[in-house]
Every structure is written in structure tokens, then in C-alpha cells.
Amino acid sequence: MRPFAYLKPADVDEAVLAVAADPGARFLGGGTNLVDLMREGIERPATVVDLTALPLDEVHDLPGGGLRVGALVRNSALAADRRVAARYPMLAQAILAGASAQLRNMATVGGNLLQRTRCPYFYDRESACNKREPGAGCDAIGGFNRSHAVLGGSGSCIATHPSDMCVALAALDAVVEARSVRGVRRIPIAEFHLPPGDTPHVETALAADELITAVELPAVPVAARSRYRKVRDRASYAFALVSVAAALEVRDGTVVDVRLALGGVATTPWRAREAERLLLGGPASEEAYRRAAEAELAPAEVRPGNAFKTGLARATVAATLRDLGEGIAGTPRDLTDEEGTA
């Protein structure tokens, strides 16, 4: 690891000023992704601005039933928050489906939003990777792409977004609050993660000097009946092949409210808007769930290594909605993980 300067500011203004003054500086949350990238020489910050002394580690109620989550709230603390478990079970389940207990104890909400892809070529400095080195090419497109995206990719990059938490945030229409020397900005989660296009190294709408200060969860009554289902190669310590965050309300056999987002299949946390549109106002039936999932996956661009993901995603969406339709919402600890069969 290259030498770097280390700062640990005690207030937000100081943190923002430190990074504004130094284009080679990076914020440090729990360090569970950044430090790995520094060890591999992929990130080479001149200065590391440790955020862990900032007073951004609380969850507050918002008027109307939402929650404001400080950027320094640890993933384990957010999953354990009783309000999250009651109002947004899919979020608690998604967090608990990610990483390990030790990592979740370190990882922060802000850091989770900005974690980098797990594309193996991105971590291998001998490989061509447009995300690591703009213009270098992409070894994944014609190479080993079992874990890669079938939605939202481009001719430059097909890496999946790795976060479980962000899939639930996408379904919940969370808003990211960011602060810089220019002031405060609120970025809807749907606009936060950017598809790769021709610039896969530009991954989010956040400027390099912007500090994430909080994530706001609006009141989403249907989310009280929600669940997160993750399919992966091993029962723990593995990123999603496919995951589904879903909330469903059924009245007299008709879908009256629904939220759906997918992970593991797309370059960004993927809000399944087409499936939601087809489901809303229609019958709460297995056939309707399958048709909606099929429509969402119709634009999928598959490669030999990841073609299995479309069928797996369709089946996982249908199974998750069926559980919710039958009143099985799950508890935060009920992760319903499944091992991939591809």
C-alpha cells in the first residue's frame, strides 16, 4: 500500500473542507471496501479522511413515518433498528443477507452506497477493465461473465452493482443527502447509481468532494409487508447471483400496491418498474407474477456465462411475490437465502 496522509475530523464542515482542498483525498467509512482497494493498488488516495468521529451515526424518525439514517450508521445497527424491522423488513433482510457479521459491524450506510463492483477483472490489474482504466477495454464481455449483468450494461462494461442494501433502497425510493462546500444536495436513489454507458468509471451522481451525510427513507406503508430474497453460490459470504426486494399488498385478490427491485442482474440496483406497472391493479396470481417478471427481463442481454440469470430472476421474483401474496413477509433474520443451481 502506498503511503498516505490521514485525517480524522470531528465535524462535517471540517471533513468537507479537507476533501475540497485536496483532489487526491478519499473519505473512509468502515474501510471494508476502500482499504482492500488500496491494498490492491486500485485506489491510491493521497489523503484518507476518516469519517468515524462525525456525529452521523443515528437513525431519526421523520414526520409522516419515514426515517432519516445517518451516513455513519453501521450496517448491523441499521438492520437491528426496530423501526426498520417493522416498517421496512426488506431493508433489514437485505443488509443481513450481505457480507458477514464482522463486516456489517464495520460497514457504514454511506460506504455501502459507494462500494465498488466485484467484477474479478476489475480487481486483477493484469486484465483490461474500462472501469479501472478508462479506454482499456473489457475482458469480461468475451470472458468469464457468470456473475455479470444482463440489464443496464453497455459495450464498455457489464459489471453488476454488488450491494444488497441498495436494492431495498431502490424499492423504497430512498433519497441520498450529500454535502459539499457548495451546500446540501438531495439525490433520489434512482438517479444516484449511473449505468456504465461509455464512462463506466463514473459510477454515481456524487461529485468527488461530496460527503454523504444521510439517507432518507420515505413512509412506504406497503413496505411493512415486504421481503428480500437472495440467491447465491454459497449460503454466506457471497454476492447475489439474483436478488429480489419486494413489497405487496393484495385486496380481494387484486394487487393494490407493489414495490419491486432486483439485484445481481444489473449494472445498478434495478427498480423493476415495468413489472410493477403490469402487476398494479391486476390479479395476485402466480401467472401474473411470472408474466410481470418476464416483461421486466425481456430487454435482458445475455452472454453464455450469465444466460441462466434471466430464468433465475423470473423464478425468484415469482416466488417472492407468491410468499408475500400468501402473507409470508419474513422477519429480519429470515433471510430465505438459496444457493444458485446454474
Ligand SMILES: Cc1cc2nc3c(=O)[nH]c(=O)nc-3n(C[C@H](O)[C@H](O)[C@H](O)COP(=O)(O)OP(=O)(O)OC[C@H]3O[C@@H](n4cnc5c(N)ncnc54)[C@H](O)[C@@H]3O)c2cc1C
Ligand atoms: C468479504 C466481503 C463480503 C462482502 N459481501 C457483501 C454482500 O454479500 N453484499 C453486500 O452488499 N456487500 C458485501 N460486501 C461489501 C460491504 O458491504 C462493503 O464493503 C461495505 O458496505 C462498504 O462500507 P464501508 O463503510 O466499509 O465503506 P468504505 O470501504 O469505507 O468506503 C467505500 C467507498 O465509499 C466512500 N465513502 C464512505 N463513506 C462515505 C460517505 N459518507 N460519503 C462519501 N463517500 C463515502 C469511500 O471513499 C469509498 O470510496 C462484502 C465485503 C467483503 C469484504
Ligand code: SF4
Ligand atoms: S465488466 Fe466492467 S468492471 Fe468488469 S472488466 Fe469489464 S469494464 Fe471492468
